[in-house]
Amino acid sequence: MPIEQALNGATVISWMREIESSVRAQRDYLTQLDSAIGDGDHGTNVTRGFASVVEALNGEKDAPPGRLLILAGRTLVSTVGGASGPLWGSALRSGGRVLGDSPTFDGQQLVEVLAAALASIKELGAAAPGDKTMVDALEPAVDKLRGEVAAGAQPAAALASAAAAAEAGMEATVPLQARKGRASYLGERSIGHQDPGATSTALILRALERAVAASS
Amino acid sequence: MAETKMRKFMNDPANVVKESLAGLAAAHPNLLRYDSAAQIVVRKDAPKQGKVALISGGGSGHEPLHGGFVGLGMLDAACPGEVFTSPVPDQMLAATKAVDGGAGVVHIVKNYTGDVMNFKMAAEDAADDGIKVSAIVIDDDVAVQDSLYTAGRRGVGATVLAEKIAGAAAESGADLTTVSDTVKRVNERARSFGVALSSCIPPAAGKPIFDLPEGEIELGIGIHGEPGRRRAQLGSAAEVVDVMVEAVMSDLKPSRGSQVLAFVNGMGGTPLIELYLLYAEVDRKLRAAGVEPVRNLIGDYITSLEMAGASLTVLHLDDDLLRLWDAPVHTPGLRWGA
Numbered sequence: 037m038p039i040e041q042a043l044n045g046a047t048v049i050s051w052m053r054e055i056e057s058s059v060r061a062q063r064d065y066l067t068q069l070d071s072a073i074g075d076g077d078h079g080t081n082v083t084r085g086f087a088s089v090v091e092a093l094n095g096e097k098d099a100p101p102g103r104l105l106i107l108a109g110r111t112l113v114s115t116v117g118g119a120s121g122p123l124w125g126s127a128l129r130s131g132g133r134v135l136g137d138s139p140t141f142d143g144q145q146l147v148e149v150l151a152a153a154l155a156s157i158k159e160l161g162a163a164a165p166g167d168k169t170m171v172d173a174l175e176p177a178v179d180k181l182r183g184e185v186a187a188g189a190q191p192a193a194a195l196a197s198a199a200a201a202a203e204a205g206m207e208a209t210v211p212l213q214a215r216k217g218r219a220s221y222l223g224e225r226s227i228g229h230q231d232p233g234a235t236s237t238a239l240i241l242r243a244l245e246r247a248v249a250a251s252s
Numbered sequence: 253m254a255e256t257k258m259r260k261f262m263n264d265p266a267n268v269v270k271e272s273l274a275g276l277a278a279a280h281p282n283l284l285r286y287d288s289a290a291q292i293v294v295r296k297d298a299p300k301q302g303k304v305a306l307i308s309g310g311g312s313g314h315e316p317l318h319g320g321f322v323g324l325g326m327l328d329a330a331c332p333g334e335v336f337t338s339p340v341p342d343q344m345l346a347a348t349k350a351v352d353g354g355a356g357v358v359h360i361v362k363n364y365t366g367d368v369m370n371f372k373m374a375a376e377d378a379a380d381d382g383i384k385v386s387a388i389v390i391d392d393d394v395a396v397q398d399s400l401y402t403a404g405r406r407g408v409g410a411t412v413l414a415e416k417i418a419g420a421a422a423e424s425g426a427d428l429t430t431v432s433d434t435v436k437r438v439n440e441r442a443r444s445f446g447v448a449l450s451s452c453i454p455p456a457a458g459k460p461i462f463d464l465p466e467g468e469i470e471l472g473i474g475i476h477g478e479p480g481r482r483r484a485q486l487g488s489a490a491e492v493v494d495v496m497v498e499a500v501m502s503d504l505k506p507s508r509g510s511q512v513l514a515f516v517n518g519m520g521g522t523p524l525i526e527l528y529l530l531y532a533e534v535d536r537k538l539r540a541a542g543v544e545p546v547r548n549l550i551g552d553y554i555t556s557l558e559m560a561g562a563s564l565t566v567l568h569l570d571d572d573l574l575r576l577w578d579a580p581v582h583t584p585g586l587r588w589g590a
Contacts, residue, residue: 071461075336075476080456084334113373117311117337119366122373160369217365220402221395221474223481 042140043191047251048104049093054243056086062239069232073219077118078232085116085124100139105132105149119161119217120233123170124240126160127153143191146248147182154178161216168214168226170233177202177241192252195245202241206234258458265455269312269332276319280584283323290346291339293319293330298351304422304431305329305351308360308415309344310367311336313454314475316585317412317554323583324590326419328357335454335557336476338366344374348383356384356428360414360435362407363391386432390414392444392565394503395472395481406474409517409565410442412553413577416586420579434576441568445472445499447492448561450521452477471495475519475556475563489526493533496564501541506568508542513577515548515565520555522562527551530562538566547577553585 059066059082066079092111093104109128112121131149135141141149154174163169180201184194209231214220219231262268273293277286286293299305308318309331318330328351333339348357357378361371368389375385390407397405418434426434448470451460454477461477464470469492472481486492506512516531518524531550538545546569554563567573580589 067457071457071459075478076454076457076459076461077334077337081334081337114340114342117333117340117366117370119338119364119369121338121340122366122369161365216403218403218474218476218478221406221481222479223397223402225479225481 043101043142043146043248043251044140045097045099045101045104047247048101048108049097050250051244051247052086052089052093052108054246055240056083056090058239058243059083059086059236066232066236069230069235072229073214073222073226074232075218078120078236081116081118081120082236085112085121088112088115100135100137101141102132102135102138105129105135108132120236123157123161126156130156143185143189143194146191147178147185150174150178150181163216166212167216168209168212168219168231168234169216170231170237172209172212172231173202173205173234173237173241176205190252192245192249195241195248199238199241199245202238206230206238209234258453258455260453260455262455265458268455269334272312272315273319273332276584280323283582283584284319287346287350290350291332291343292347292350293322293332294347294350295322295328298328299353300328301353302355303353304355304426304428305353305357306360306415306419306422306431307331307344307347307351307357308411309333309339309347309371310362310364311338311476313452313557314554316552318415320585321412321415321583323581325423325579325581326415326583326586335456338364338370341370341373341377344371345377348374348378348385349381352383356386358418358422358428358431358435359385359387360411360418361387361389362411363389363404364406365403384428386428388414388432388435388439390435390439392439392442393474394443394445394499395474408446408475409444409515409554409563410439410567412517412549413442413513413515413565413567414438416581417573417576419581420576423579438567438573441504441573442565443500443504444563444565445496446474446480446519446561446563447471447496448473448480448519448559449486450560452520452557452559454557470561473556473561475554477556477559489529490533493530493537493564497534497537497541500564500566501538504566504568506543510543511546511569511574512538512543513547513549513567513569514538514545515553515567516550517554517563517565518552519559519561519563520552521558521560524551527562534564547574
């Protein structure tokens with residue numbers, strides 16, 4: 037029986053760094069996706085936001101992981117603007133509140149963090165699966181993670197499956213007609229394009245997988 | 253072949269918004285100040301004790317909206333975001349605090365997912381600080397169906413008219429409920445429709461948002477350089493105005509003999525010679541449709557960077573709205589009677 041790996045504040049900081057380098061590397065791709073059905077600022081906005089998060093978390097190494105997630109969320113709300121700032125900002129804050137002041141968290145708590153994040157995004161964005169939004173990537177990832185952890189998988193392995201589910205959800209946004217956000221203004225013309233928010237969400241899940249794998 | 257190269261006057265794409273706001277403040281020190289730390293534009297004499305304050309905000313790239321409408325008889329503060337990106341709640345909260353004169357603050361919010369969310373967060377924070385905030389969402393764009401399948405109609409040209417008219421109401425001493433109701437009434441009585449002959453280039457992206465082949469027009473565009481509802485062959489100005497007037501009037505349905513304000517707005521890259529040519533068609537077609545354009549506004553007021561294109565907004569006037577429209581205004585972007 038393997039010992040459950042302990043996730044902590046360092047995992048959160050590493051997650052945010054992984055997100056920052058990933059969205060920065062994919063910045064032009066995200067902007068290109070957003071130009072097709074939005075207004076061409078998604079790559080720039082999330083890159084600016086997560087760069088600010090990394091900066092805000094510097095020197096907070098001893099803070100509990102829940103507090104770090106709340107700080108990360110607050111930073112996104114204050115720096116990103118648009119829709120992705122409030123959405124990911126309140127998602128991380130809700131996730132952080134789940135952990136309270138606990139110094140570590142396990143796979144089951146990670147499921148609860150991401151489930152709270154998803155609930156917060158669905159509530160604030162009033163979005164449902166199939167609306168061609170980040171929910172289409174995040175919801176299948178949370179479902180997969182919950183199932184794998186319940187079946188006894190280690191967090192890193194469960195996250196690998198969850199990230200793959202997010203990517204499948206992201207790809208499945210291509211044929212959908214957008215019902216929320218700026219892409220919805222295009223009506224049928226939004227069909228045939230991958231949703232930029234679902235795409236950055238998949239990058240965020242992959243980044244979490246890398247951060248957790250490195251913690252073990 | 254469409255122009256795809258970025259040619260802009262700038263020092264650094266990351267500083268375009270801040271440097272432009274510094275210029276606005278340098279040009280109009282008698283009207284407003286720019287708080288660069290809070291990233292807000294504030295009326296010079298704010299807060300005015302006992303006066304309801306109006307603030308608005310949104311992505312930049314729509315100049316003179318909103319910073320250029322700060323001043324006497326219009327906005328008390330504006331919160332400019334990055335180009336085409338909603339500002340953050342911190343800006344709206346700072347603006348709300350800076351202009352509150354004890355009579356409450358009206359937030360004029362254009363209906364975009366990000367703007368609505370960020371303003372909502374700011375209004376909650378302001379309420380926690382004991383400031384009365386009334387937020388009104390503007391959604392006048394008939395190109396978008398208001399249904400469960402979209403984010404709802406966009407806020408476009410009616411925003412300018414609401415800021416002017418409600419600003420006049422606030423200036424005359426109206427209370428918070430009356431000023432909010434005035435914003436609502438302008439929104440309910442105004443409809444807009446926009447068309448584009450080109451896209452535009454956000455400075456940070458460096459590339460146009462879309463390419464429009466020669467001889468084609470985008471119908472039903474918003475104000476973020478995004479493509480419209482559909483693309484068509486570009487016809488004559490008369491044919492284009494037919495589409496715009498039909499879209500607006502079939503939704504607004506003013507009774508025959510109504511007095512209206514006709515607002516022909518340039519998107520940033522269409523010269524005044526074409527806007528007046530469009531207005532000639534608009535004026536004729538509105539009269540033919542049985543309404544009288546007793547007031548008009550023609551020029552670049554809510555733009556989409558350098559996009560070539562125009563939007564038509566028709567506001568169904570009543571005596572009250574007409575009087576408030578005619579009231580004095582003195583802002584960088586709009587001035588009469590003061």
